[in-house]
Amino acid sequence: MAVRNFGQAIADGLILEMERDPDVYIVGEDVATFPAFGVTRACYERFGATRVRDTPVSETAIMGHAVGAAAAGLRPVAEIMFMDFLGIILDELANQAAKMHYMFGGTMKVPLVVRTVSGAGIGAAAQHSQSLEAWVTHTPGLKMIAPSTPADAKGLIAAAVRDDNPVVFMEHKLLYATEGEVPDGEYVLPIGKADIKRAGSDVTIVSWSSMVQKSLAAADLLAADGVAAEVLDLRTLVPLDKDAILESLGRTHRLVIVHEAVKTSGFGAEVAAIVADEGFDLLDAPIKRVTAPDTPVPFSPVLEAAFVPDAAKIRAAVLSLG
């Protein structure tokens, strides 16, 4: 074990996968010479420009060529600098990559990873701060990963690279500087397994990405209130570890879902619907969601802070369940 930050852990995982499989390459804007969040610099230093490929400002070509390269036998790891730019690559991602395995009758594999940076918190405003995981989860054929810790990021990026499907890997920009113990050497986590980040018996807080950290902070506050909160980190949204959610509810009987994405049609609604359908008898209280409001992300630091859910809001939602 070594202490690594979130970005270093991703780079560590990528380097190991690139050593293991020569068909893995990294591609995107400034991934080699001037990575926006620094993640792939170590990969470039290790492997050079053939395997860490800078591109022009051409998200459509980044994503579209990755689809063709994957279909033809390579394993691209494409970086889309901000998740907001999913709008630019949506045809290549949702109509091409996601559908090829199905519409070609299972004859073609499209093993690619889209690494992309989500989230508010640095004053990047409406077009560089969104959490758009629900755009991805609404398209069958895509997998959606959203880790919250350096160790999970290392283990899941390796799993994403090895997966034979198109995988979107969401990295919250505020997580890059967070540190944690990370297993040394090869470390691969299964895709589709949630993780209990804090055990508790009174309420289940379901979350992913940076909101797991906020939920853990809320759990600390709630402990002082005499409430033992369980924090369940989904880690992957597709495939979803439904069993982990229902098992936790079987212990706590209360559910609060926390995500940074806006509320309406957010992935929290899907979790709530599944629980209402398959776990209704487990519930002793209504399901609560703590989310951003249905607005674009504001620039003003004051407004941005009000936009993003925080520990106080999560605590209040839990206490409202009585």
Add this chain to the structure above:
Amino acid sequence: MAVERDQLLDMYRCMVKIREFENRAHDLFLAGGLPGFLHLYSGQEAVAAGVMATLRPDDLIASTHRGHGHVIAKGGDVRLMLAEILGRATGYCKGKGGSMHIAAIELGILGANGVVGASIPIGVGAALACQYKDGDRVSVTFFGDGASNRGTFHEALNLASIWDLPAVFICENNLYGVGFCQRDHMRPCDVAERAAGYGFPGIVVDGNDAEAVYEATATAVARARAGGGPTMVECKTWRHHGHFVGDQALYRDPAEHAEWLARDPLLLCAKVLASRGWADEGALLAIQDEIRAEIEEAVAFALASPQPALSDLLTDVYSD
């Protein structure tokens, strides 16, 4: 790269096969037995036949919504193709793709595509795979005049150029983007001129002349194999039908249509074969009879094939 007798006869045979296939698909559609959209390749056969005659089996192609001709010319099995466009379990894609989504990776066919222009970056990615794997394979991307106005076209051509990829871009310019005439939908009117904007050669050929298509493409493919980077070959051609079966193409000038029909690529090729003494009328009719029998057998196979099982609805969403 002059064309020899056997090569031109093979191209002719390929064109007849495409035409007969499309004629039967058309009949099946009108008879009500064929679901969905059908974009016929008839009239453009010289492009598929001429291009594919320059390729090796391990070369890759990315196709379009009007892709039946590409698949046949790259070696596609017409039985599995007909089964696919009839939605049967025995089709290339188990009936899940249909006319616009036939792929056969074992033949280097990365798929037809229902989104105009989407094949272009996919073909460029395949070209990267060819270069990356240190072989001398090439990737050929088909698209039309309409697609050359998509952003995918411009971004993908630039990427292919800066990476010196073994990519050949085949523009099948049939002069209409659905119902919008090319002289109104883009400037300049030669799509190949746009290649210069990305720093590689573009050449215009008569797309109804299989020999001309072959020669231009062979040069482009040789250049790509040798590491010389991409080339565009624009093939001026004409679709005999509307954009899809059911479109009467009333937006086209009947006189222009008649002129192009008189330059049917099959007729032009037959004339060349005859004038060089490479095949007489009897030999050409024998080819046609043989192909018709093959297509009829394929139709029978497809019609006798089972529908997909309902359980197939839920399979193949993800690769295990």
